[in-house]
Amino acid sequence: MIFTEGEVAYLREQRLGRLATEQPKGALQNSPVGFGYNPELETIDIGGMNMAASQKFRNVADNGKVAFVVDDIASLQPWVVRCLEIRGHAEAIDDPTDSASPVAGPIIRVHPERIISWGLDAPGEGLGKRNV
Numbered sequence: 255m256i257f258t259e260g261e262v263a264y265l266r267e268q269r270l271g272r273l274a275t276e277q278p279k280g281a282l283q284n285s286p287v288g289f290g291y292n293p294e295l296e297t298i299d300i301g302g303m304n305m306a307a308s309q310k311f312r313n314v315a316d317n318g319k320v321a322f323v324v325d326d327i328a329s330l331q332p333w334v335v336r337c338l339e340i341r342g343h344a345e346a347i348d349d350p351t352d353s354a355s356p357v358a359g360p361i362i363r364v365h366p367e368r369i370i371s372w373g374l375d376a377p378g379e380g381l382g383k384r385n386v
Contacts, residue, residue, distance in 0.1 A: 256296050256366055256386040260375035261338055264324070265291040265298070271324040273300060273362065275313035275344075285310050287362075289322075290354035298322055298340060298364040301355030305362070306348060314362050315346035322364050328373065336373035342366045 257265070274284045287310075289300045300322075305311050314320065325337040344364045347353075355361045370383045 257369065258371070258375050261369070261371055262291065262293070264336060264338055264371075264374045268324045268326070269356070271298075271300075271322055273310060273364075274321040274323075275310045276317055276319050277309070277313055278316055283309060283313060288356055289324075290356055292352070292354035292363075294352065295363075296366070297354075298366075299350070299354040300362040300364065301353065301357035301359060303357070305357075306346075306360040311346050311360065311362060314344045318343040318345065320344040320362075320364055334373060337371060338374060339370040340364060340366045341368040341370075 269288060271287055271289050272284055273287045274282055277283055287300045288302055289298050292299050320342060322340045328334040328336050342365050344362050347363055348360050350361050353361050366386050368385050
């Protein structure tokens with residue numbers, strides 16, 4: 255299993271993340287996206303309205319480089335921030351048969367290569383930063 259139990263629980267309770275992709279001329283694009291965790295493939299499946307027509311979908315189809323972040327503030331007093339960053343490669347899939355996206359249709363599937371997290375596991379249990 256590439257994600258810790260705390261990371262999986264966090265992914266299952268969150269619905270909004272941010273996906274960074276690289277445009278053809280090297281500019282970065284960061285987009286808010288809906289997503290689902292795919293436990294069978296251990297991927298993040300990102301879907302949305304008109305996904306196949308989006309610039310982020312074209313960026314992924316062009317080069318596949320992505321970073322995906324989900325974060326929130328769990329508490330103001332005491333200050334508790336939770337975050338999961340996933341760096342890796344992605345594929346643009348027009349007609350997925352095994353999607354975990356909450357929206358039907360084309361998806362961007364993120365395959366983790368590096369995971370950075372904090373505030374998601376009990377002290378001493380989280381793996382922090384790691385390559386997968």
